[in-house]
Amino acid sequence: MVKNTLGINEALILxxxxxxxxxxxxxxxxxxxxxxxxxxxxxxVALQRMAERGYVTSxxxxxxxxxGRRRDIGVYxxxxxxxxxxxxxxNEAAGVTRLRLGVRPA
Amino acid sequence: xxxxxxTRFLVEFVVRATVWxxxxxxxxxxxxxxxxxxxxxxxxxxAIVAMQSAFASLPHAALSRVRERFAMFSIAAPDxxxxxxxxxxxxxxxxxxxxxxxxxxxxVQALYMHGPLRLQEGxxxxxxxxxxxxxxxxxxxxxxxxxxxxxxxxxxxxxPNWLAIVLAxxxxxxxxxSIGWVIRELCVRIAETRGVRSxxxxxxxxxxxxxxxxxxxxxxxxxxxxIRLLGEVAATLLAAYLVAWRLYRYADHQGRRYPELYQKxxxxxxxxxxxxxxxxxxxxxxxx
Numbered sequence: 347m348v349k350n351t352l353g354i355n356e357a358l359i360l361x362x363x364x365x366x367x368x369x370x371x372x373x374x375x376x377x378x379x380x381x382x383x384x385x386x387x388x389x390x391v392a393l394q395r396m397a398e399r400g401y402v403t404s405x406x407x408x409x410x411x412x413x414g415r416r417r418d419i420g421v422y423x424x425x426x427x428x429x430x431x432x433x434x435x436x437n438e439a440a441g442v443t444r445l446r447l448g449v450r451p452a
Numbered sequence: 453x454x455x456x457x458x459t460r461f462l463v464e465f466v467v468r469a470t471v472w473x474x475x476x477x478x479x480x481x482x483x484x485x486x487x488x489x490x491x492x493x494x495x496x497x498x499a500i501v502a503m504q505s506a507f508a509s510l511p512h513a514a515l516s517r518v519r520e521r522f523a524m525f526s527i528a529a530p531d532x533x534x535x536x537x538x539x540x541x542x543x544x545x546x547x548x549x550x551x552x553x554x555x556x557x558x559x560v561q562a563l564y565m566h567g568p569l570r571l572q573e574g575x576x577x578x579x580x581x582x583x584x585x586x587x588x589x590x591x592x593x594x595x596x597x598x599x600x601x602x603x604x605x606x607x608x609x610x611x612p613n614w615l616a617i618v619l620a621x622x623x624x625x626x627x628x629x630s631i632g633w634v635i636r637e638l639c640v641r642i643a644e645t646r647g648v649r650s651x652x653x654x655x656x657x658x659x660x661x662x663x664x665x666x667x668x669x670x671x672x673x674x675x676x677x678x679i680r681l682l683g684e685v686a687a688t689l690l691a692a693y694l695v696a697w698r699l700y701r702y703a704d705h706q707g708r709r710y711p712e713l714y715q716k717x718x719x720x721x722x723x724x725x726x727x728x729x730x731x732x733x734x735x736x737x738x739x740x
Contacts, residue, residue: 372492387512412491
């Protein structure tokens, strides 16, 4: 079992990365926003932390921002280790929900 | 907020000004990633959300530069750059600023031996307003009441009298109520994001206790310059101690790589729980 130390922001970011490969912070913010208020600086920091744990990898891509300037931004992918961490997190969360609702484990 | 042209223009102006600030103080990878996303928000959801995100990203920008600049931070600081770490560092920065201002005032008071501490009061209120901004709901209201009371009696009752003392006690009560709310809100935020880290609550408690002590001393002894100075020095020493203590704890955490922050159950315990759940499941099926 992976030792799980994911916070809620990290879990949401990993869940977002699990849905589509190669996302920028803007993409992640767009996915997470409907579920939780999250800011770009926090996403960046969470991604750096998870990169150090081996949960995500990143590459660089040159894009044109809405202000017309070209920037080298990070494109992030979830790793197998990250996928295991988010799976475990989701299982634990489901366990909490089952317990709260009084449903016995399958 | 109204969604007219002028409002949008003003808010966009604030976003661009904040982004300009982020570009000046943040490290280059941080700036590229975050600014791109802020502009994407500006296009997608409107200016208000982009403005909130830009403001919230400012402390992270400063810390990204610190992390880039100092090897010590780059080795072990990533966890300090999260949602709770940034406000904590802000506390520290504000306290350092407070001490600098305090020293300036001591110089001025040594020259003139009297006069109101207006700039420092302004700084204190600015800190209060900053707390007011980061905290939500009823705690904002109680903080607002406390701050309003402080501003009121400071402006109206410059000389010592019983009413000033009554107002000081009322302010103290309001501030104590706000302490409860502040701690509760912060604990909820911490628990939501990273698990329990109680130091931030203690820092808040100490912060408000110091300010309360200071306000009480000033309100109760208006005109007695030496006691006021004594109160200021005591409050500043306490603040300095708090900063030192917080930095020590911070360094200690970095050194230990946070083992005590993540008090997760051990794998063996989790396996035991799994086995117990399986036994319960079998027993339930037998009963059925």
